[in-house]
Amino acid sequence: MKTGGALVVAVAVIGGGILLAGLRVNPYLYFAGYVVLQYVVIATAWNILGGYAGYVNFGTPAFFALGAYTAIFLIEAFKAPLPVLILAGGLVSALLGLGIGYLTLRLKGVFFSIATLALSVVLQTLIINWDYVGGAKGFTLIRPSAPFFGNWGTLLFTVMVGLAVVAVLVARSIERSWIGRGLAALRDNEEAAECMGVPTLRLKLFATTISGFFLGVAGAPFPYYVTYVEPSSAFNLDYAVNALAMPMIGGTTTWIGPVIGAVLLGTAQQVATVTISSEMNLLVVGVVLVLFVVLAPEGITGLARRLRGR
Amino acid sequence: MFSWDLLANAVVAGILLGGFYAAVSLGVSLTFGLLDVVNIAQPAFVILGAYAAYVMNSSFGLDPILTGLLFTPFFYVLGAVVYRIYYASFERRGDESLRGLVFFFGLLFIIEVSLSLTYGVDYRLVEAAYIGKSIDLGGVGIAFRLLVPCLVGLAMTLALYLFLSRTFYGRAVMGVSQDRVALRLMGANPVRIKTIAFGIGIAAASLSGALLITIAPVVPSTDRDYIGRVFAITVLGGLGSIGGTLAASIILGVAESLMATFFGPSWSLAVSFGILLLALAVRPAGLFGR
Numbered sequence: 236m237k238t239g240g241a242l243v244v245a246v247a248v249i250g251g252g253i254l255l256a257g258l259r260v261n262p263y264l265y266f267a268g269y270v271v272l273q274y275v276v277i278a279t280a281w282n283i284l285g286g287y288a289g290y291v292n293f294g295t296p297a298f299f300a301l302g303a304y305t306a307i308f309l310i311e312a313f314k315a316p317l318p319v320l321i322l323a324g325g326l327v328s329a330l331l332g333l334g335i336g337y338l339t340l341r342l343k344g345v346f347f348s349i350a351t352l353a354l355s356v357v358l359q360t361l362i363i364n365w366d367y368v369g370g371a372k373g374f375t376l377i378r379p380s381a382p383f384f385g386n387w388g389t390l391l392f393t394v395m396v397g398l399a400v401v402a403v404l405v406a407r408s409i410e411r412s413w414i415g416r417g418l419a420a421l422r423d424n425e426e427a428a429e430c431m432g433v434p435t436l437r438l439k440l441f442a443t444t445i446s447g448f449f450l451g452v453a454g455a456p457f458p459y460y461v462t463y464v465e466p467s468s469a470f471n472l473d474y475a476v477n478a479l480a481m482p483m484i485g486g487t488t489t490w491i492g493p494v495i496g497a498v499l500l501g502t503a504q505q506v507a508t509v510t511i512s513s514e515m516n517l518l519v520v521g522v523v524l525v526l527f528v529v530l531a532p533e534g535i536t537g538l539a540r541r542l543r544g545r
Numbered sequence: 546m547f548s549w550d551l552l553a554n555a556v557v558a559g560i561l562l563g564g565f566y567a568a569v570s571l572g573v574s575l576t577f578g579l580l581d582v583v584n585i586a587q588p589a590f591v592i593l594g595a596y597a598a599y600v601m602n603s604s605f606g607l608d609p610i611l612t613g614l615l616f617t618p619f620f621y622v623l624g625a626v627v628y629r630i631y632y633a634s635f636e637r638r639g640d641e642s643l644r645g646l647v648f649f650f651g652l653l654f655i656i657e658v659s660l661s662l663t664y665g666v667d668y669r670l671v672e673a674a675y676i677g678k679s680i681d682l683g684g685v686g687i688a689f690r691l692l693v694p695c696l697v698g699l700a701m702t703l704a705l706y707l708f709l710s711r712t713f714y715g716r717a718v719m720g721v722s723q724d725r726v727a728l729r730l731m732g733a734n735p736v737r738i739k740t741i742a743f744g745i746g747i748a749a750a751s752l753s754g755a756l757l758i759t760i761a762p763v764v765p766s767t768d769r770d771y772i773g774r775v776f777a778i779t780v781l782g783g784l785g786s787i788g789g790t791l792a793a794s795i796i797l798g799v800a801e802s803l804m805a806t807f808f809g810p811s812w813s814l815a816v817s818f819g820i821l822l823l824a825l826a827v828r829p830a831g832l833f834g835r
Contacts, residue, residue: 338826345583350821354822
């Protein structure tokens with residue numbers, strides 16, 4: 236698929252999303268669809284760092300919640316509109332991403348992952364003790380009437396369709412440029428890549444920043460979506476597991492992998508939440524993750540490639 | 546607000562807490578520090594041990610620490626099985642570090658969610674004669690529910706130290722962490738040694754879980770708090786050094802206790818993770834690195 240073709244598909248997906256929003260089917264479908272699309276953004280963003288560069292980030296909740304809490308701060312301080320929230324949430328998380336990018340100078344592999352996990356808890360403690368954004372008791376948002384579509388469910392759904400398409404397009408263009416090849420080189424062997432003249436530090440900083448940006452973008456509309464945000468919901472460990480599981484299941488080396496993983500696992504979780512229980516759906520994620528990592532380390536796209544190769 | 550009494554109490558409580566933290570961290574020190582297996586599921590095994598103690602205590606009135614001891618063989622087998630799976634799927638293929646990390650993360654999640662599906666998310670606690678009693682030493686109160694876990698933790702640390710330095714298998718574990726090939730030349734099978742060591746690491750979780758539920762009530766998600774603590778201690782103690790683990794545990798226990806006393810308990814968790822971040826960023830070899 237050429238870049239022009241990809242743009243056509245992207246526009247078609249956004250158009251389809253708007254059309255779907257105009258149909259006004261069962262409101263729950265928009266509500267569930269939002270979550271699945273949010274996971275498309277999260278999984279794609281995680282994969283830019285975790286899949287392309289090979290740095291496993293357990294701190295997804297930190298970035299997601301930073302986006303959400305940036306939005307809350309701006310709502311509280313300036314009553315800022317949604318596009319501003321999304322952009323600001325992304326930028327603040329991108330700064331955090333740049334920070335952990337410098338951390339990669341000292342920390343490789345496992346130690347990097349543990350540090351990101353620690354980062355998430357430190358940030359959560361700070362938020363719990365910061366009363367301006369609600370502190371431990373949480374923040375309640377009273378939504379103004381929605382500017383389009385008449386209700387927030389369909390509006391946020393449409394916004395998420397757009398964000399997911401942008402995130403995937405960016406991931407795809409990174410993957411196919413020299414940046415993607417450089418990241419793949421440092422994933423396979425960082426020292427060798429450095430010796431071959433690949434600017435590893437700059438590439439890693441780029442990957443952590445972009446990844447952080449989109450994780451923050453995914454979190455920024457969250458206060459509008461749930462209308463009540465508390466630290467334990469925004470910093471939920473489920474985001475860390477899902478962000479990791481979705482690309483791992485779909486396949487981490489291509490842009491389509493996280494999308495497949497997020498759509499499959501996200502939809503399965505929504506179905507399981509409705510039909511069984513919300514705890515059961517998390518168990519499913521855990522089991523599927525472990526099974527894939529043990530039995531099919533290259534994910535669904537890897538399996539498909541192997542089948543086609545035969 | 547400040548008073549010497551408060552300070553003395555906080556420091557003593559912190560030291561006692563540190564003894565317990567050492568018990569929880571030993572498993573990670575052994576599996577991660579010495580064997581290079583990124584076992585971040587260890588805190589989940591600890592919670593599993595805590596629930597075993599809870600079940601035996603509430604249905605048979607068994608002492609939690611005795612239960613912890615009785616369950617060590619089961620945990621040993623569990624650990625050995627987990628290591629065999631890990632070895633067959635990752636170590637043998639040579640891509641252990643990152644995928645292995647994901648494997649253990651998934652395992653942690655499975656254990657935690659299974660526990661909350663089975664026992665719900667209510668706080669669970671145990672009853673024993675010594676819980677709730679304390680002795681007073683000139684204004685400094687020593688609670689038995691902290692003292693007993695601390696003593697057991699110290700005993701566990703000593704036992705592991707003696708095992709690693711005095712016994713054949715213990716020395717083999719030290720050997721496998723230094724040079725796998727040399728160990729093989731000496732006629733020992735590294736995979737077998739690592740299976741034994743990993744089993745011991747998980748068996749330690751059974752006992753430390755019992756200590757955990759003696760100190761405070763437990764919910765399945767308690768393991769998340771301990772990921773940071775345990776790894777902060779292991780890294781700070783210098784990976785795999787048993788004495789270093791004990792020292793780091795006491796440092797962390799005192800730091801957390803002081804923070805909780807003077808700034809409020811909601812900050813105390815940030816101490817461990819803050820120390821971990823600092824240790825990782827400034828001195829990854831730890832205070833007592835080899």
